[in-house]
Amino acid sequence: MTSAVSVYSIPQRVLHWLMAALIIFNLLVAEAMEETVEALEDGLVPSADDLAGANLHAYVGIAVLCLAVIRLVLRVVQGAPDAPANEPPMFKLAAKVAHWSFYGLFIAIPFSGIGKYYFGNDTAGFLHGGPLKSLMWLLIAVHILAVLVHQFYWKTSLAQRMTKG
Template structure:
């Protein structure tokens, strides 16, 4: 079983990163949407801590994934080089950019609250911005907008994958098993 990607093949490392991150991102989005409707207090502070720790884990994983893809480029989408092919590529690149940008906006918003940003209750992440109410509103507003964009793109991404599976072109099989 190949670890690296090939011209027509997704290697094991890419597939593990794709499906592990998928699980973490779905959990993170669901948790974020709960936090949005909560007032922070002593009873739920651990949920904020959990969201931040998973967010930093996702930031590390996306940086590993981008580095890995520079070292071992994933295969191009299957099928003719039509508008859908380029739409799929653009969606993948935008998803990478969002997965880098979103954790930084969450980190900046959390820094702006003036409270220490903790990772796994153990390490303190350095503040990215000075504490201010305006900064908090701006960075969390951006965090919110970018996560909504991510959700919309993921819906398209998943619909696209299911459509191609229904058409039987092997796209989903290749992300699950490596090759068609």
Template sequence: MTDTPRYTAVAITLHWILAALLLGMVFFGWYMEDLREGLFAGTVPLEEVQQAYNLHKTTGMAILVLSLVRLAWRLTHKTPGMPEGMKPWEKLAAHAVHWAFYVLMIGMPIMGWISASASELPSFLFNNPDMPLPRLPVPQNESLHEVSGSIHGAGGWPILILFGLHAAAALKHQFFDRDGLLARMIPVLKG
């Protein structure tokens, strides 16, 4: 390993906050689809659906901001090197998964924002009518709303797949390789 044994406290904090938010948003997004179906079936009131969507949009904007902060931090601060003995394909896979996460952490909120901006319905941060979600300069039409919304919704599966790969690799390093890699991101573990 290099002389940087751990990630910084800022990197660790952003890692775990974003992990929880991303995972929660995937499942909340699926819950919102159920609410929407309930709206069309007449079993869920419109206000409940709007509140859920506005909460999702507010959290998505928080993820976007935190992801940009995390990326800026990552690009301006040294990170721990890869453990000695890692095979080249493992290093390549680790880098690919990390950068794929950045693409999704930034791309998913932007695609959701495009979808919200293309909709004629207003969006509010924190369900507060005095805090409208700013619209991106995209056409307000149903086609763009549907396409961007579908792309946004489909991103849940890649997030879950990356989570699985990331967690499996971390556990492999902790319990099979015993190289202290996991301790760099979980402060209570010893390296």
């Protein structure tokens, strides 16, 4: 949903950057989770460090899920800025698809992780560490590239909507 707002609210900006940090953390620091799951599947006891790291990964993922719900509620209630007026229609559509894909991943990735870690569902584990993780990395890269194009090629103030306000 969009509305006549020109910038994201402070809570929306805080959630954006907090979630970005938590997501990047979990994408980069997943080795302990992988080691723990592998040990458990082999009938072994994971090391205390791996188990602590796996639990941290799980808790961060659950936090992302909870924050995503709050972020969605804020987006519905407070709205979001419209795309810059001079942005080509194709890119406006691509931005909408990418943003809603992010929201889908904010929910699907934690739930698939929960499915694997807490319930032993291998399909959920495959989706979590495979296509969903890859899609998240792709969307992050495209998102950053789009901000850079807006900032340096189209010379819009798009980045300021999520930084300075």
